[in-house]
Amino acid sequence: MKNVLPLFGFALIALSGFSQSSSTIPADTKVTAFTNASWFDGRSFRKRTGYTARGVLSFRRPSHVDAVVDLKGGFVVPPFAEAHNHNVESLNKVDALIQRYLNHGIFYIKDPDNLPDGRDKVLPKIDRPESIDVTFSNGGFTSSNGHPAEIVKRNIDPGVWTKADGDGAFYYTIDSPADLERRWPQFLATKPDFVKTYLLYSENYAARKDSDKYYGWKGLDPALLKFIVQKAHAAGLRVSTHIESAADFHNALSAGVDEINHMPGFRAHADVSPHAVSEFQISESDAKLASSRGTYVVTTLADAASIDPHGPNGKLRQEADELNRRNLTLLKRYKVHIALGSDSYRSDTLPEALYLESLHVFNSRSLLTSWCTTTAKTIFPDRKIGELKEGYEASFVVLGRDPLQDFSAVQHLVYGVKQGHILKLETASNAAH
Ligand SMILES: [Zn+2]
Incomplete structure (x- = not known):
């Protein structure tokens, strides 16, 4: 054996030298x-x-x-990528939208909640060499009166959408394992690219679930999430979970989701109830867990950049930047997969990338890699994209x-x-x- 190994090694070098x-x-x-x-x-x-x-x-x-x-x-x-936007839909000016994405070098987009027939309408314009490539969740799983029911209502009231666009289309209401069993085949029949789920302050799930005060500010029973993950993985689908708090981040990880959407506190002051900043601080053990599980985290933080640091809300901007810097530094330390998303209907990940750059957590090389490589991989994990390789x-x-x-x-x-x-x-x- 000892005599064979060097020869074998030489043959390999000669071969690869020739093929290059x-x-x-x-x-x-x-x-x-x-x-x-x-x-x-x-x-x-x-x-x-x-x-x-x-x-x-x-x-x-x-x-x-x-x-x-x-x-x-x-x-x-x-190419750059956008892991969170809902704007590739038939109500938008799709041709102009595609051109803007291409002008910005953004070729891959993930839409983590859309109307299934909205996808069907834009399909002839996308997923081709001269256009953008997009994946769609075809709805999302939430609780009764949970987010995003309030968005649907806002579209139904002026007649933009109809009631049929709500439960069973833009979202599926799941309050028990039996609900999941009943609704799952209907959801799968829409041929989704992945599964979207919602957790909103799930540490207070019991207190919020029957209260009108929290309409649109609640989500799944966190205990149900692992059943959705099991069903999704059995069907070969990855799971993305919307979060608000550090407890949601933890519950999503515990359930075994593949991707977390938003960072804790990305809209800290929007909730019905006030919160302490500590409720949005990711724990070291969760950062470790996200790393060992290979979970992707999609940022959506650039809203903070719209607050003038020297204006009347300057203190809010400072708090947001500090929280984001803290959480991102922790995720970076444990090498968690960071993907860029904007969740900004009229924009894309260019302002997101520039905001993250302004926080000085990542150097140019790692930010570029997050935007080009990691983000593309959480949109199309099975494609040979996101790297310039043979x-x-x-x-x-x-x-x-x-x-x-x-x-x-x-x-x-x-x-x-x-x-x-x-x-x-x-x-x-x-x-x-
Ligand atoms: Zn969103």
Whole structure:
């Protein structure tokens, strides 16, 4: 055995050396070379040439090249992503919305609650190389009179939605295991991409459940969540859970959910009852647990940035920044998967990324990786996206400046390529030509 091992090792090196030098692609396959750029490898930028053929990325010199695109010294990063937005829906101006996402370099979007027929209406416009790719939960599980029933009511009152858009469409009311058994087949029949669930101050579930005062400010019995997780996982679906408090964060983790939506205290002052800041502080043991379970946390914090730190509510802004900095520092210390989401109907994750940058918890490299890689992976966990690797989808954005030197470079897109297709972007630099 001792004599065989070195030989085997040598053969491997020789083989990989050969395969990196060239690759054979059928003559009738169009190959495009993207030259004169630095490509992000997850740690730093490397000068190299990228090739795309049949929508797949390669760094091996191919047997033929049909077109060359000069990226003019640009910086190539994986596309950005948005793990929490409800705006890809037929009531919106979808064509303009898609163009804005593409202009911002955001190619992947996760919608953690939508009307199932709203998805059907936008499907012809999405999930193609020249558009954005979106996953949908097709409703969410909550308690009677729980969030988001109040949002549905707000849409029914002016006649925008009808009663049929409520229970059984935008949400499913579950107050017992028997309710879950009864409603689950109806939900699965809509062919959801994942499962959305709601916890709101679940530490007070019993006190809130029958009180009108908490209409829209309550969610599932936390004891039911693990049954939903079991059913979802048996059906091959991941589970996302809306949270408000640190106790919700804990209960979601205990139930085994795959993704937590929002950070504790993301709208601390919106609830009916007042709260102490300690109710929103994630515990060290929960940060450890989220890390060991591989749970994703989707931020949605940029609302804080709308408060002027020098205005009349400056103290609120300071408190929000302090809480967010504290919780994010803890999650970072335990290497929890942080994904970016905005939950902002008229916006996207660009302001979210800039707000997180302003907190100085993450350096440019780790924030870029959260936005491009981690966020894409919690939207499409089974796709080869979010990294610029051999054999991955040929999707990337090109920045005019180095985002590791100055993170604001993420706003200066010069090119976008999705699945090998060169996008037409309306960017400031294009307008100047
Ligand atoms: Zn939301």
